[in-house]
Amino acid sequence: MFFKRVLPAICMALLFVAHMAHGQGAPALSVKKAQTLAANAKLGKPISKDLFGVFFEDLSYAADGGLYAELIQNRSFEYSASDRKTWNPLTAWEYTTEGFGYGTISVETAKPLHFNNPHYVLLNIDDAGQQGVGITNAGYDGICIKAGQKYDFSVYVRQVSAKPVAMQVDLRGDKGAVCGTFSFQTQAGAWRKYTGTITATASSDTARLTILARQRSVLAIDEVSLFPHNTFKNEANGLRADLAQSIANLQPKFLRFPGGCLVHGDGINNIYRWKNTIGPVEQRVQQRNIWNYHQSTGLGFYEYFRFCEDIGAKPLPVLAAGVSCQNSGGTWKIGGTGQKGLSLAAMKGYIQDVLDLIEYANGPVTSVWGAKRAAAGHPKPFGLQYVGIGNEDKQTNDFRDRFKMIYDAVRAKHPEITIVGTVGPAPSGEDYDLGWKFADQLSVPVVDEHFYEKPEWFLKNNSRYDSYRRPKSKVYIGEYASWGNTLINALSEAAFMTSLERNGDIVQMASYAPLLANLKHTSWNPNLIYFDNKTLVPTVNYYVQQLFAVNQGDVYIPGIISLNRPGARADSTLAASCVQNSETGDVILKIVNAGPQAATAMAKLSGLGMMAANAKIDVLQGQPSDKNTIDQQKNIIPSHAEISVAQLSGYVVPPYSLSVIRISLKGN
Numbered sequence: 001m002f003f004k005r006v007l008p009a010i011c012m013a014l015l016f017v018a019h020m021a022h023g024q025g026a027p028a029l030s031v032k033k034a035q036t037l038a039a040n041a042k043l044g045k046p047i048s049k050d051l052f053g054v055f056f057e058d059l060s061y062a063a064d065g066g067l068y069a070e071l072i073q074n075r076s077f078e079y080s081a082s083d084r085k086t087w088n089p090l091t092a093w094e095y096t097t098e099g100f101g102y103g104t105i106s107v108e109t110a111k112p113l114h115f116n117n118p119h120y121v122l123l124n125i126d127d128a129g130q131q132g133v134g135i136t137n138a139g140y141d142g143i144c145i146k147a148g149q150k151y152d153f154s155v156y157v158r159q160v161s162a163k164p165v166a167m168q169v170d171l172r173g174d175k176g177a178v179c180g181t182f183s184f185q186t187q188a189g190a191w192r193k194y195t196g197t198i199t200a201t202a203s204s205d206t207a208r209l210t211i212l213a214r215q216r217s218v219l220a221i222d223e224v225s226l227f228p229h230n231t232f233k234n235e236a237n238g239l240r241a242d243l244a245q246s247i248a249n250l251q252p253k254f255l256r257f258p259g260g261c262l263v264h265g266d267g268i269n270n271i272y273r274w275k276n277t278i279g280p281v282e283q284r285v286q287q288r289n290i291w292n293y294h295q296s297t298g299l300g301f302y303e304y305f306r307f308c309e310d311i312g313a314k315p316l317p318v319l320a321a322g323v324s325c326q327n328s329g330g331t332w333k334i335g336g337t338g339q340k341g342l343s344l345a346a347m348k349g350y351i352q353d354v355l356d357l358i359e360y361a362n363g364p365v366t367s368v369w370g371a372k373r374a375a376a377g378h379p380k381p382f383g384l385q386y387v388g389i390g391n392e393d394k395q396t397n398d399f400r401d402r403f404k405m406i407y408d409a410v411r412a413k414h415p416e417i418t419i420v421g422t423v424g425p426a427p428s429g430e431d432y433d434l435g436w437k438f439a440d441q442l443s444v445p446v447v448d449e450h451f452y453e454k455p456e457w458f459l460k461n462n463s464r465y466d467s468y469r470r471p472k473s474k475v476y477i478g479e480y481a482s483w484g485n486t487l488i489n490a491l492s493e494a495a496f497m498t499s500l501e502r503n504g505d506i507v508q509m510a511s512y513a514p515l516l517a518n519l520k521h522t523s524w525n526p527n528l529i530y531f532d533n534k535t536l537v538p539t540v541n542y543y544v545q546q547l548f549a550v551n552q553g554d555v556y557i558p559g560i561i562s563l564n565r566p567g568a569r570a571d572s573t574l575a576a577s578c579v580q581n582s583e584t585g586d587v588i589l590k591i592v593n594a595g596p597q598a599a600t601a602m603a604k605l606s607g608l609g610m611m612a613a614n615a616k617i618d619v620l621q622g623q624p625s626d627k628n629t630i631d632q633q634k635n636i637i638p639s640h641a642e643i644s645v646a647q648l649s650g651y652v653v654p655p656y657s658l659s660v661i662r663i664s665l666k667g668n
Contacts, residue, residue, distance in 0.1 A: 043607075044557040047504030047579060048474075050314060052497075052549040053254035053511045054247060055478060058262055058299075059291040059524055060517035065140035066531065067247075067516060068299040069240045071151070071226040072209060073140050075296065077107055077119040078286045083294040089119045096136045096210055101129025113156050113191050113222045114283045116276075120222035122160075125213050132168060132212030137224065141520055142206030144533035145171055145179060150229035154195040155211065156282065159186045160218035168212045169196070173204030186219065197229065205534055223282045233310045236377075237281060237298060242536055243516065246529055247311065250542075251550045254314040256388065256478060256511055257304045263391050264320040266290040267328045268340045271320045274301045274357055278372065290325065291523050302373070305361060305382045314385055316420070316509075317357065321390035322350055322402030341398035351409045358384060358414050386418050388478075392425035392450055395434035407442060420446045420476050427451040427461075439473045446508050448478040455482045455492035459572040459594065462495055465503035475506055479513035481541070485526045487636055487656055488624045490540040491594040494658045495575035497548050498590055501556055502577055512545050540636045543620050547638060547660045551588045553579025557608070561589060563653070565599040574599055574653075580608075585665035593653040603648040605663070610645060612664050617643040621657035 056062065065073065073092040081087055089107040097103070103125035109118045125133045137143075145151065153169055164185050171180040182196040200207075209226055213219055231238030232245065247255075258272060265271040266288070276285035277300025284297040301317065308315040328338030342350055356369050361384035363370030370381070389406050393399045403421070410419055421444040423435030432449075439447045451457075465475065477500070482489040493512070500507045517527035519537075528545065530537045560578035565571055573595035580587050587608055591601045622636040638660075643651075645663060653659060 044555045044580070045505050047501060047552075047554050047556050048508045049552075049554050050253045050509050051500065051504055051507065052545070052552055053252040053256065053313060053316070053509055054250060054515055055256040055260075055511035055513045056304075056515050057257075057259035057513070058289060058295060059259070059514060060527065061140070061293065061521040062514070062516035062518070063258075063299045064294065064296050065521065066518055067239050067243050068296075068303075069227050069231050069238050070296070070298055071139050071143045071228070072137050072224050074137075074294070075225055076117050076223045076282065076286070077121055078117065078296075079294050083288050084292060087294070090121075092138050093121075094136050094138075096134050096212065097129065098132060098212070099130025100127070101125070101131065101133040102127055103133050105135070108220070111158070111220070113158075116283050116285045117222065120158075120220050123213060123217075123219045123221065125215075125217050125219070128213060128215045128217075132214045134210060134212035135221065136172075136208050136210040138208050139533075141533060142204075143171070143208060143226070144205050145173070145200040145203060145207045147179075147200055147203045149200050151180070151198045151200065152195070152225075152227045152229050153182055153198055153209075154193060154223070154225045155221060156191050156193050156223045157186045158191045158220040159188045160220060161216075162188050163215075163217070164188070165217040165219065166214040167194075168214060169198065170210045170212070171198055171200060171207050172210055173202055173207050177202070179204055179207060191220075191222070198226075232307075235303075235306060235310070237303065239299075239303070239307060243529070243531060244307065244311075246536055246538060246542075247515070250546050252311065252313045252511075253549070253552070254316050254386070254509060254511075255304070255308045255311070256316040256318060258301075259318070260391050260479060260513070261325050261327070262290055263318050264323060264325045264393065265328070266325060267338075268324045268342055270328075271324060271342075273353065274317070274319065275353060276300075278302045278360070278376065293521075301357075301360070302376050302378070306378065309382065315361070315382060316386045316388055317384075318388035318391055318420075319354055319357070321393055321399055321406060321422070322347055323390075323393060323396075323399050326394035339394050339396060339398065341402055347402060347405055351406055354387070354389075354406055354410060355413055358387065358410070358417060384417070386420055386446075388420040388422075388448060390422040391448070391478075393422055393431075395424065395431045395438065400438055403438075404442065407444070418445045420444075420448055420478075421473070422448045425450050427453070427464075436472075444473050446476050447473045448476045450477070450479040452479070452481055452483060455484070455488050455594075458482055458492040458496040462499045462572060462575055465499060465506055468503070468506050470506060472506070474508040476508055477510040480510065481512055481526055483526065485539040485541055486625055487540050487622045488594065489526065490544045490620075491592055491656065491658060493541060494544045494548070494590070495573070495592040495594055497544070498575045498577035498592060501553070501579055501590070502558070504556055512541065537634050539634075540620070540622070543636075543638055544658060547618055547620065547658060548590065551590070551660050551662060553581045553588055555580045555582060557587075560604055560608070561591065562602045562604075563591070563599055564602070565595065565597055571595060576601060578603070587663045587665075589648070589659075589661040589663075591651070591653050591659045591661070593655055593657050596655050598655055599653040601648070601651045601653050601659075603651065605645065605648060609665070610663055612645055614642045615645055615648070615661050615663040617641050617662075618660045619654065619657055621654050624656055
């Protein structure tokens, strides 16, 4: 029915474009190419244009100390034992006295910078000595600086004493050597923000930032900040450029944020509230992270939306369904019983928060929340299309009642928004079955399935979505990964991803998870990208995701590729797909061989109107290893070459490989 309805329109549109004079946008299609595209579309079935994206969750220090470019840890003295038992407001800080200076330091709350940010340091300096008295921050495992690079410093100071105070800010490297400095003078009175730029004169992986008062005084200090001057896209309060670029290089069609389990939190008082994460950073509400550290919320919903825009990804914010994580209170197991629900009286305000988010993203500047977006620097709407409600939730009456309340309210006021529901934390079982039953009852447009399984599961479940009833809700595979970062893990995922293309009419979206992990603070494995302060390591799984995402099509064409391995019957380690991208006209073949012997792929391209003599080929290939370490896998990267189209009638598929072949319709 799809093609009976829209194929004539597609053909007419393509022919119209072909005869149009050259103008802005994509090059005009030839009549023959338009006819070829229409014919190939008739052979195949549509694939969601949002199929491959990414999922960001703030775990393993993915945000603070990671993607969020802030270099100062505990910049506003809000750490506490509720974050981690050994933490307090001076964690990552030390009191600094030099040259016989002395005084006292305390953490106060009497006259804060903002009531959402109650703690600050009070320095009472009796004698500044020869060099000064102040505080030093160690950053996240040190501060990584590079010679010649600029760093933007800021601090809020409330000078209690009367006379102006000379202040000095130093970046100090090995053995305390000064690697850059900035000086300013404070004034008595209310809280004031002081800013400056420090140019590093030397490189260091373990630098520290020191703030010194150079004379006798009483000073309140808060919100100490140091950012690399060059953030991703030069955004203010921005992102670490190399990490953000590595995500952008995946060319994701969407970005799900700010989490998974982070969203519904450890108890109802820890539910992630998006309104706490917007506005001036010093006024945002910080909170404990369910992964046992601290969220500064410097990377908040405004920054997430902005990042989506910068990388061309559709935003997919996920909000709690009015209940906390069933694993709240430390019961980390499937089917945990720690789920708590907001009171029905509190749900009215919570539902309004959900509606306000849509207005914040899409509303005009004349609306209440659209005006707040504009005040942050973005008058243009963000174009929100999807909103996720819930994450892996236990299918209880508390969950279902609250989900339905939110669902009905959003559908009534914003029918243009696609709601993404949830069917539990596993690909089968009680929550999965009950979740699908509930989704069918409500006709939820998209549901979120999750699975972390062994490589064998992915190979044996290549046909998982072939038999799904098409009238059901569409599927978003919000979190999936095989247990490891070895080549076999990546190839099993690649084989499974060919089935997602084959079933791209029912699978709306898919995202590997988790995305980022700090090598020194990893709370979950596997991950797609590992990093430390100095560098990052894309995994072999990363390259699989990238090869699929940058070579995505919107039409799946069946029956093009047949696979054979001599002496073997049909083998789950062999998989393939053929798609076409209607914007470029390119036909893309993806062929996976997760076995130890070479195989033969026979591509029947004659009926697709392929006129090109050569094609581009990317091959990800290596030897499998049972050592699941980054060092063992980081040298397995795709190779690039050209291949004759004639060779594709009997292409030899290397063992343990993914081949991606892109054929252009040049000459048509």
